[in-house]
Amino acid sequence: MQGGSTPAYAQKKGDPVDLISTPQKSDAKSLIDYKSIKDVLVNDNLDQVVKERKRRKKRASVLRTKRxxxxxxxxxxxxxxxxxSEYWLVKSVQKLKWNFTKPDYGLDSSFKKMLExxxxxxxxxxxxxxxxxEITHVALPGSDQSYIILLSLPFIRTMDLTKLEISLLLFEDFIRARMGYxxxxxxxxxxxxxxxxNYYQKKLPKSLFQDLLAKYDKIVFSDGFTFQQQFEVTTEVAKLLKGNEKFVLAYRRLIGKIDNLVKRDKSYKNYNQLYPSPELQLNWLNGGGVAPRR
Incomplete structure (x- = not known):
């Protein structure tokens, strides 16, 4: 420009050059875009949190239902x-009279040694x-590895049984239980x-347990075991004791004592009905007598 003064808008020499300035409208647009992206990210994260909470709630509900x-x-x-069997024992406590104070006779240890x-x-x-x-001895149903055997203290005292004889009586009940009668x-x-x-949302028959309790009472107090079952038990016990002469003689002596007791003491008149019969057992042990017909 010739002559005249320099315009006010002209850049003076040495002034810095603004290379990064953007128009004001562009700044506002960037802020809006960033806020939109941020809102999307926040909403997406919240959505994930909500979904995770729902999944956890569902898993907890499933676990509660399974439990x-x-x-x-x-x-x-x-x-x-x-x-x-333990339930029946509790229901029958007045009749069985097992909850009385008694010394430790060491029967468990002597029976365990004999079994081994x-x-x-x-x-x-x-x-x-x-x-x-009222009952003399019986093994109740249990598992294949554990057994509950009931034994009348007056019964063993009346016969003055030795620990070995008592163990053999328990062993006979043990074998009877293993046979599953x-x-x-x-x-x-x-x-x-x-x-x-599983009986969830199903009804158990009301009579099921009452009928089962009645069966326990029947076999323990009145019906007992059959001749055939008694024969099988006696012969199985004799076979298992065969290698130990001391045990064989003690078992015969035990059966002889029981036979004498039931013949002379009316308190045990029902014994032969439950366990038929000591006299026949002696015959079987001595190789005589006739095996019952199946």
Whole structure:
């Protein structure tokens, strides 16, 4: 420009050049875009949190339902019989009279030693002494590894049995339990179907346990075991004792004492009905007598 003054808008020499300035409208647009992106990210994160909470709630609900359903699991056969036998013991406490003060006679340890000598290892059992002669001895249904055996204290005292003779009496009941006579008698088809099943939202038959209690009473107090079953038990015991002459002689002596007792003491007149019969057992042990017909 010739002549005249320099315009006010002209850049003076030495002034810095603003290379990064953007128009004001562009700054506002960037802020809006950033806020939109941020809102999307925040909303997306909240959505994930909500979804995770729902998943956790659903998992917790499923677990609660599973726990509830599992409370309706019916025991397996192995777990049911020990439980029900103890239940029957509690229901029958007045009749059985097992809750009395008694010294430790050491029967458990002597019986365990005898079992181990015969070859039965790691068996668990509970010998319960009864202060009654209404029943004399019986093994209740249990698991394959544990047994509950009831034994009348007046019964063994009356015969003045030795610890070995008592152990042999317990052993006879132990073998009888292993053969499953009591359990088979007590097991109905209805009960058999329930073992290991779940009855959630189903009804258990009300009469099931009452009928089972009645069967326990019947076999323990009145019906007992058959001639055939007694023969099988006696011959099995004799076979297992065969290698130990001391045990064989003690077992015969035990059966002889029981035979004498039931013949002379009217308190035990029903014994032959429950365990037929000591006299026949002696004949079987001595190689005589006729085996019952099946």
């Amino acid at each position: 509830l359903i599992s409370t309706y699991d019916f025991p397996s056969r192995e777990n049911f019989w020990p439980f029900f 000598k015969i070859g039965f290892l790691e068996k668990q059992f509970k010998v319960m002494l009864l202060d009654t002669n 009591f359990e088979n008698y007590a097991t109905s088809k209805e009960l058999q179907k329930l073992f290991g099943q």
